[in-house]
Amino acid sequence: MTTANANQNFDGVVVARTPLQMALRRFRRNKVGVISFWVLVVMYLSAIFAPFLAPYSITTQHEEYPYVKPSGIHVVHQGQWRGPFIYGSKTERDPVTFKKLSVVDRENPIPLQFFARGEDYRFLGVFRSNLHLFGVDPEKGYYFPLGTDKFGRDLLSRMLVGGQVSLTVGVVGILISFTIGIVLGGISGYFGGFIDGLIQRVIEVLLSFPRLPILLALSTIIPAKWPSTWVYLGIVAVLAFIGWAALARVIRGQVISARSIDYVQAARGLGAADMRIILRHIMPNLSSFLIVTATLSLPGYILGESGLSFLGLGIKEPMASWGLLLNDARTDDAFKTYPWLLLPGLMIVISVLAFNFMGDALRDAADTQSR
Structure with a gap:
């Protein structure tokens, strides 16, 4: 047994580490990734406790x-x-x-x-x-x-509450897009044939459109008279609709290589249902890949929502998001005279960088060939 996956306790007994313990050890060695993790923890806790931390309501005008x-x-x-x-x-x-x-x-x-x-x-x-x-x-x-x-209106209060939208839109969007991508990608790779061809043609059509134009086009479908909560859900649906295609293609390739593994063939021979084989036997082996991909995909959702809200096509008043708050600083007068209005943009930069750094650290930690 090599020292890469084993260690000795105080009694001199060699104790083997599990793959999860080895991955956590590699992650902890990445200082930038650990710092980014705690930065995101603080940001999400601030969003959860935003009403308590905020001194005023986001709608209170002085x-x-x-x-x-x-x-x-x-x-x-x-x-x-x-x-x-x-x-x-x-x-x-x-x-x-x-x-x-x-x-x-x-x-x-x-x-x-x-x-x-x-x-x-x-x-x-x-x-x-x-x-x-x-x-x-x-x-x-x-x-x-x-x-x-x-x-x-107090900017700190609006930034704290706006973080609830900007930080959760990625999480909810990932849950929706990954569910669609995993199911359709798994079905495409597992069954092949006509189903595979049909799903891949749909994916190719979605991937052929430039991201920003289709994002703007879909956002205009959301009625302007919708309540703020409905607008939020609509933005999440739009981002998830264009975010699942690339993942489904990668999942398809992973499933094609995994369906020939012995235990998958054994499950099929025992008469297990196809969807059960996909979700219970194939997808768990892709968990590390999915976690890393989700972490690296979250910044795209944050930037997508921020961009739509900045252009006036996303979150509307009385809700708040970092992109909507940054909209107040788009004029030259505000940019030069009131620089503190740019602080929501700084939060976007910090969150995106933190997700990218942590995603890189998770990717390195999930690499079983690293030492």
Whole structure:
């Protein structure tokens, strides 16, 4: 037994590692992949607990505070220790343009409260609460950690809730597209013949269309009067509809090579149902490939939703997504004057890079030839 798949315990007994343990060991050695994994864990936890972490509702407008700059946390005021606090904002008019401007009020320190009571929300859509991680007394002022948009809506709150859409659209889309791709690809590779030819011709037609034009064309089918939840489901369906074809082709090739294995032939000889052989005997051997492919495919769904929402064809108000929030920064004036509106774009970049790095690490970990 080689040292690549065995180790000695304290008693000198050689203990064999399972393939899963060996893969986890290889994954842990990839520092970038591990860091990316924890970055994604933090992002998904932030999306799950978004109503608790967000100080305000995504629809709450503070009309007196449009385009407020991000506010910092201070602990010393005029040379004295005050604990965590923020400086309030006040509105002034530009002496030349007479445009309303929001400026920092250095004479108005506002204590920062943790586990503060604020606006009501439903956690996971079930539990009703008004407890937030932090906040300030609304009678004294407001706290906008990442600034506000043109309507005075808190950008941090909208980014946290928008992450629920941008991060889950990929997961739901993967579940749908992989289900279609695995079933059709498995049937095509297992049965062959006329069924194989028919499915492959459909796949070729789908793959012949450029991704972006067909994505835009399908998104216009979604009625503008649909509720926000229906629009979300429609976007997921559109992304899944064009995402299963490439996977089905790869699955077909894997199934063709796997259907001649001895235990598959034995299952057929015992009279096992064809679909049971595909799902219970062939697909489990492709699990590592499917996990890696799903991880590397998720960024495409995030970018697809963000692109549609940025162009105004995806998620609509009052819902929020990172692509929809980035739409506010597409003008030259907003890009130069209000750079904090680009922060949703930074979240897209971080999530896409994290998925790609983690996918590369998983691919290396699943490589049984690596040492």
